[in-house]
Amino acid sequence: MAQIPGGRLGGRYQLVAPLGSGGMSTVWRAVDLVLDRPVAVKLPRDGWPEELTPRLREEAKAAASLAHPHITGVYDYGEAELPDGERLPYVVMELLDGESLATRLARGPLPWRDAAVLGAQLADALAAAHAAGVVHRDVKPGNVLLTPTGAKLLDFGIAFTAAARERSGDGGPVLGTPDYAAPELLGGAAPTPAADIYSLGVLLRACLPDDDDQVPQEIERLVRRCLDERPEARPTAAEAADVLRRVAGIPADALTGAPDAPPPRPPSHDDNTRILDDPLNDPPEASGARPGKPPGRRALLIAGGGVGALAALALLLVVLSPGTESGGAAKPPPGRTESPTGGDCAVSYSVVNEWPTGFQAQVRVTNLADAPVDGWRLAWSFPDGQQISQLWNGAPDQRGADVTVTAAHWNRTIPPGGAVEFGFIGRWDGGNGRPDRFALNGRDCRSTR
Secondary structure (H helix, E strand, C coil): CCCCHHHEECCCEEEEEEEEECCCEEEEEEEECCCCEEEEEEEECCCCCHHHHHHHHHHHHHHHCCCCCCECCEEEEEEEECCCCCEEEEEEECCCCCEEHHHHHCCCCCCHHHHHHHHHHHHHHHHHHHHCCEECCCCCHHHEEEECCEEEECCCCCCCCCHHHHHHCCCCCCCCCHHHCCHHHHCCCCCCHHHHHHHHHHHHHHHCCCCCCCCCHHHHHHHHHHCCCCHHHCCCHHHHHHHHHHHHCCCCCCCCCCCCCCCCCCCCCCCCCEECCCCCCCCCCCCCCCCCCCCCCCCCCCCCCCCCCCCCCCCCCCCCCCCECCCCCECCCCCCCCCCCCCCEEEEEEEEEEECCEEEEEEEEEECCCCCEECCEEEEECCCCCEEEEEECCEEEEECCEEEEECCCCCCEECCCCEEEEEEEEECCCCCCCCCCEEECCEEEEEEC
């Protein structure tokens, strides 16, 4: 990566740690020092063609216009001046945390109702994009993040590879991932909203069990319509969302939270639809894989809007309230026993980065017992009143100095001898001492370094 003075972009975004890399870009966890919130920053890797910068800016603007609860948000775009005089473009995005659908599908298909809910959320997100004249053109499990508030569709054209060659005619059309690409794209046709629907159909097929007789016929028919080789025969995204919502039993206003808003109008083939260029993800999966099945590689979990996938919800906002006893004595962590040492769990707490007003910490919880821990909760007290502003791989609850972190749905079980990790970004003022006592589900743990 280019040398950025002080690791700070635009005098505002402090880079903390890399989250993952794609073909031509890297996504970093960062802190917005003006608004004091964690964000994700996407930076081009070394060798970025400077002539592609204007296109990156235009596509950042396109993605920023898509406001939907199941589409990753784009906050800002800038160009940092480097010591050698070059300018480095960057995109600031919503910081997400969770598990990619590709990683989840590696463990097997979803129950049909979960697949229907997921598909309804994605179809509704695509309907909003298509109504805004934007085609995603790379809908696949690696670009879907599972968060506590539902699915998030990533990579709305923020990244691209050979767009300039496509527009200038110096080569064939640029495709998304072949296993999920509509047949007309493989034949050289220009992308349309119908191509996204085909990809959605392949994704739904990958999510649904092959031999589950309980899958409603209405869902099976919808998937077949999405996979029709004739683009004009496929349903619109709004229609697919409505079918999946009804079959799954989701209320009409549950997908967008706007019960009075009319459904977005899908553009016709004559509309001036903007086609976004290919994301800078990892190289496409081998075309020999059976369409509709999750790729064999592990997709990156990234912060959204670019590259491919890391990580639950943009900005897990924590409600902070006073929590000290009268007389100034700090309360013990919620649920902690009085024993200062524990024998069936161990906790490692380390501060991995600091800056003038904040820090990043990593916590590892090890189960030393002979039985699994299902549905874990870890409690502690901050010695200097630090406050968590964002946490990943768990759900935080902070009251004054007391903190309880609850497992996420994908890491709720710690097997015997196994461990889970979570991290967070916090604020501090005057001190950043390390907590020395931790309780796992009400039992004290050994504190290790």
